[in-house]
Amino acid sequence: MLPVPYLSISQINKYLTCPKQYEFRYVQKIPESKGSPLVVGSSFHKVIEESNRQKLDTGEILSDEEMKDIYDSYWKKNVHDIDWKPDENPDEEKERGFILAKAYLHDDIGKSLNPAGFEAKFDVEVEGIPFRGFIDIIEEDGHIRDLKTSKKTPAENVAEQSLQLAGYSYAYRYLTGNYEAGCSLDFAVSLKTGPKIVRRETEITDYRMDRFKDTFYNVANAIDKEIYYRNEGTACSWCSFRDICKGEE
Template structure:
């Protein structure tokens, strides 16, 4: 295999076995990354360049872990006090996590991290009453052929409601504006399609719970974003997923992964390896 120059504008000189041979599954997050920027996908999944988690991502993982364990408790035990107990119990695991260690937080910063985490955890009670949720599963790994694509995903929560199922995913980031809600819902709609493929029963609803309540100034941004699962929106979601898979297949065959310079380049872990991204964020632009 020839050495790949990651500084090149387009990876046109790649000489390697077909990348698709090494892709055992395609997830909603992988699909979204490729759609956002094929070059970013290459750096992350093929070149496997360092992609350190930022503080918000590590915080989100901790928050998800606490809520996963909380919802595994009997309904009457799903209290804020129990959530605090769980958070204290698993905190040593967070401190030993390489991603958390890499943040290199001071004692004061670590304390602020814990406060922010608790704010996100506590926000669940602003969005729903967890004692009233009839949990079917938490953090369920799903592997299925979806439109002949090897789909893989982890569903935060599936609950029973009026004889049907509801797909719920926690988000620790800020709630999106109305115009971006449909894009955000693609993930949970794909989960719904996967569940239907597995057991033949279509979930009733799919929803996102946005736990970040720091920005209360914009009341237009809904923190519970949900949609009724229909044949139409499932078809739209799976068609988009298949299109991304086919585009990825074509990129892997050609060895060309185009960059899509945009505002998000500012926060890309691979910016130093991407001349287009550097040009996009350059002050002289």
């Protein structure tokens, strides 16, 4: 039995990173600290979503001033939850996210968006197990896009390794009965030289889809059997539960 009545990509990734981390978060329900990248990313997403909603209505994206108002408003609602690192500058982090949102919407990659849906919620089943999530953008031709912010240029094969894109493709096929037109990760990258917009595309083959379903089922089965071991490694350095976990010995 799952501690949450469904599995999501974030849950699966957390379990794959460290099963003990999953237990702390979803079984013991210990609150997890929120780092600045999460709030930067969610504020970025909000601007992209609202700008493209206007684009659907009027054919034009938001002005830079309108983008800034939306970004600032969303940031203000969430900034109090951030667990700041000693070397982080809150004002610089806030500005970084807005610069990335503006750069994405003015870049050819952002301009090429032809969305039919935003933050499209789905509730489907994989091998009888509930699967829930939100697809960032589904374009009119059936292309799936997920948006990311980053401080470094993503690897060329990052989309080919994305469990998230495979899961979203599964949901799209389940609900529509059709194959997606394509899948991509759109990155807004914050470099010292300025913002950089990068797309990484991939194809979800039948073999890759089978691998997704196998991973989904096996993670669900391990959770059902309460297999929560510690996965000692680099993830310990940023884990929200590090002090609790290390103090249990």
